[in-house]
Amino acid sequence: MxxxxxxxxxxxxxxxxxxxxxxxxxxxxxxxxxxxxxxxxxxxxxxxxxxxxxxxxxxxxxxxxxxxxxxxxxxxxxxxxxxxxxxxxxxxxxxxxxxxxxxxxxxxxxxxxxxxxxxxxxxxxxxxxxxxxxxxxxxxxxxxxxxxxxxxxxxxxxxxxxxxxxxxxxxxxxxxxxxxxxxxxxxxxxxxxxxxxxxxxxxxxxxxxxxxxxxxxxxxxxxxxxxxxxxxxxxxxxxxxxxxxxxxxxxxxxxxxxxxxxxxKDFPELPLLLINTKQPRSTATEVAKVAALKKKYPGVTEATLDSIDEVTMSAHALITSENFDPSSEENIEYLGDLFRINHGLLVSLGVSHPKLEHIRELVDYADIGWTKLTGAGGGGCAITLLKRHVDDEAIRELQRKFEAAGFEEHKTTLGGxxxxxxxxxxxxxxxxxxxxxxxxxxxxxxxxxxxxxxxxxxxxxxxxxxxxxxxx
Structure with missing residues (x-):
């Protein structure tokens, strides 16, 4: 050896x-x-x-x-x-x-x-x-x-x-x-x-x-x-x-x-919750699901993928615009809405998971931000863009619920x-x-x-x- x-x-x-x-x-x-x-x-x-x-x-x-x-x-x-x-x-x-x-x-x-x-x-x-x-x-x-x-x-x-x-x-x-x-x-x-x-x-x-x-x-x-x-x-x-x-x-x-x-280079630093479902998933399996859906329903699936592209380019247009202000509640809400829309489109492609949906439901109920899956889906992680001036107690209560569900939560920032x-x-x-x-x-x-x-x-x-x- x-x-x-x-x-x-x-x-x-x-x-x-x-x-x-x-x-x-x-x-x-x-x-x-x-x-x-x-x-x-x-x-x-x-x-x-x-x-x-x-x-x-x-x-x-x-x-x-x-x-x-x-x-x-x-x-x-x-x-x-x-x-x-x-x-x-x-x-x-x-x-x-x-x-x-x-x-x-x-x-x-x-x-x-x-x-x-x-x-x-x-x-x-x-x-x-x-x-x-x-x-x-x-x-x-x-x-x-x-x-x-x-x-x-x-x-x-x-x-x-x-x-x-x-x-x-x-x-x-x-x-x-x-x-x-x-x-x-x-x-x-x-x-x-x-x-x-x-x-x-x-x-x-x-x-x-x-x-x-x-x-x-x-x-x-x-x-x-x-x-x-x-x-x-x-x-x-x-x-x-x-x-x-x-x-x-x-x-x-x-x-x-x-x-x-x-x-x-001007992407803002934004407060983010990252929640790991700890649900194992295979990227290849989730990618194959979308490919099979596209083969079965080419027009509808392509339209959904085009819509996701529109979401991405809308976010890009906002962030790169001259008057973009990351501290503006209006701008944060705009990005948050795009989070929600992007997640809904991914759900329609069949790549979410009950644990990811449970995270989204908990966050929506707490009314502290906007959630989407990140990555391949089928498990893995969800990310939540936090609203401005979120109550600390609401975050702590949400963390307790994540823990009870067996999730691992990280408070982090995006774009550092x-x-x-x-x-x-x-x-x-x-x-x-x-x-x-x-x-x-x-x-x-x-x-x-x-x-x-x-x-x-x-x-x-x-x-x-x-x-x-x-x-x-």
């Missing part, structure tokens, strides 16, 4: 592990952190499969990757992703660097890579086979996919002389809920590795817009390569939203090419920042004194629950510390 997996403590409590028995970081390379958001489809799901437009936006639930550089004598890389049971170490010198001598040319960090190199995939396989032996079935598959994505990017972007490092990942995003968790992770890995090879500049206040765009495009391109390792044929939308933040309007008329996407970096991983915690409090691996792994994690790292729904910098 190449490298080694250490299952002890991954599924148990991280406090049980002797976390930092390794040598401390080299002062030449401080511990740093990168973070990237998840996403929801706001308008246009299913219609987008049939060549119509859709809008996807970032949410304030995020992934966080802590990078700890080891002393020069330590020639290993370790990935610790407790959310997927992954804790594995490889020796840098044992990795299949030789494969690049066979290739015409190793891809460079500025290259556009749109497919995986089969020779590299094959050479990596023995180094992936030994990952997470304590897991079985789907859980092991997810863990090994994450390892493959990381290792492919590390081999592509790094070199045999790379410093030994520990990459520790935490996330407040539910996995497998259609919220772009894998893309969020890939953006974090891409940004961290590009930072380590010194090709990311900034972000800083006076950075020219073209330079910002170039930096984001580099992160995004390599995050897409990471997604290729996990999904085989990703759309590229999730990693684009996670990298750039805010929202994108996208359309995919030719499935042999990436979608045509347009960033919506994309990828960001905390370099070094130090927060001043309200003082001007030199130094500050470093976020080390032990603190990072010991933070329990989303609130404690966000409070520690200083970015997310609750906080946005000035030490964090974003390319935007």
């Amino acid at each position: 190449n490298g080694n997996s250490r299952p002890n403590g991954v599924n148990g409590h991280p406090k049980d592990r002797n976390l930092m028995s390794r040598k401390p970081s080299s002062p030449m390379a401080p511990t740093f952190m990168v973070s990237a958001p998840g996403k929801v489809i706001v308008f246009g799901e299913h219609a987008v499969v049939h060549g119509k437009a859709a809008i996807a936006a970032s949410i304030s639930l995020r992934s966080y990757l802590l990078v700890t550089t080891l002393s020069k004598s330590q020639r290993t890389i370790t990935v610790v992703f407790p959310d997927v049971g992954l804790d594995h170490t490889w020796n840098i010198d044992d990795l299949p660097w030789h494969v690049f001598t066979k290739l015409a040319q190793k891809p460079r960090y500025y290259d556009m890579v749109t497919s995986l190199d089969p020779d590299l995939v094959q050479a990596m396989q023995p180094h992936i086979d030994g990952v997470s032996p304590h897991l079985t079935g789907e859980k092991r598959k997810i863990s090994q996919s994450a390892a493959s994505s990381f290792l492919y990017l590390f081999l592509s972007l790094s070199s045999p002389t790379a410093p030994g490092s520990i990459y520790t990942l935490r996330s407040t995003l539910p996995i497998g809920a259609g919220l772009g968790s894998s893309a969020s992770v890939c953006v974090c890995i891409s940004a961290a590795l590009l930072k380590q090879i010194h090709v990311l500049s900034g972000p800083h206040q006076d950075q020219p817009e073209e330079e910002v765009d170039l930096q984001l495009e580099r992160i995004n391109k390599w995050a897409f390569v990471g997604e290729l390792c996990i999904h085989g044929n990703p759309s590229g939308v999730d990693n684009t939203v996670s990298t750039r933040g805010r929202a994108v309007l996208f359309k995919r008329e030719d499935y042999s090419k990436p979608p045509n996407s347009r960033p919506l 920042s994309g990828v960001g970096i905390l370099y070094p991983a130090v927060l001043r915690n309200g003082t001007d004194e030199e130094g500050g409090e470093e976020i080390d691996q032990k603190k990072f792994l010991n933070a329990t629950g989303p609130e404690e994690l966000e409070t520690l790292v200083g970015v997310g729904l609750l906080d946005r510390r000035p030490e964090w910098k974003f390319w935007q």
Whole structure:
């Protein structure tokens, strides 16, 4: 077996592990952190499969990757992703660097890579086979996919002389809920590795817009390569939203090419409830349902898909209009009405679920906002755009009802920042004194629950510390 997996403590409590028995970081390379958001489809799901437009936006639930550089004598890389049971170490010198001598040319960090190199995939396989032996079935598959994505990017972007490092990942995003968790992770890995090879500049206040765009495009391109390792044929939308933040309007008329996407830089930050039904669903099954309906009733189904497209473009027209004011009750109500209409059209296509309808009924009864399913439907998540000045007690009562029904509710915001970096991983915690409090691996792994994690790292729904910098 190449490298080694250490299952002890991954599924148990991280406090049980002797976390930092390794040598401390080299002062030449401080511990740093990168973070990237998840996403929801706001308008246009299913219609987008049939060549119509859709809008996807970032949410304030995020992934966080802590990078700890080891002393020069330590020639290993370790990935610790407790959310997927992954804790594995490889020796840098044992990795299949030789494969690049066979290739015409190793891809460079500025290259556009749109497919995986089969020779590299094959050479990596023995180094992936030994990952997470304590897991079985789907859980092991997810863990090994994450390892493959990381290792492919590390081999592509790094070199045999790379410093030994520990990459520790935490996330407040539910996995497998259609919220772009894998893309969020890939953006974090891409940004961290590009930072380590010194090709990311900034972000800083006076950075020219073209330079910002170039930096984001580099992160995004390599995050897409990471997604290729996990999904085989990703759309590229999730990693684009996670990298750039805010929202994108996208359309995919030719499935042999990436979608045509347009960033919506003025998309507003809006308060959102995200409710996970915890009902497993298959995207392929729901997509097939609509395809079968279209075959059976082509005219009616096409008209419904056209109506969904109208909803998407109406939202786009409002948000991009010169006089759009996200604090206006009238504008929020307009978007809320489009939420409701979009959901009704998706219900008519047969892709809702009784649990999604129960969420909608509870929200409608509480009269606090507008609800729609997001993603493929058939389970998964619903999103609620909140009305302005909603009573806190009404929200708490609704949360109690969600909990009683077995749903998982997250208060979040829509349309926030994309990828960001905390370099070094130090927060001043309200003082001007030199130094500050470093976020080390032990603190990072010991933070329990989303609130404690966000409070520690200083970015997310609750906080946005000035030490964090974003390319935007």
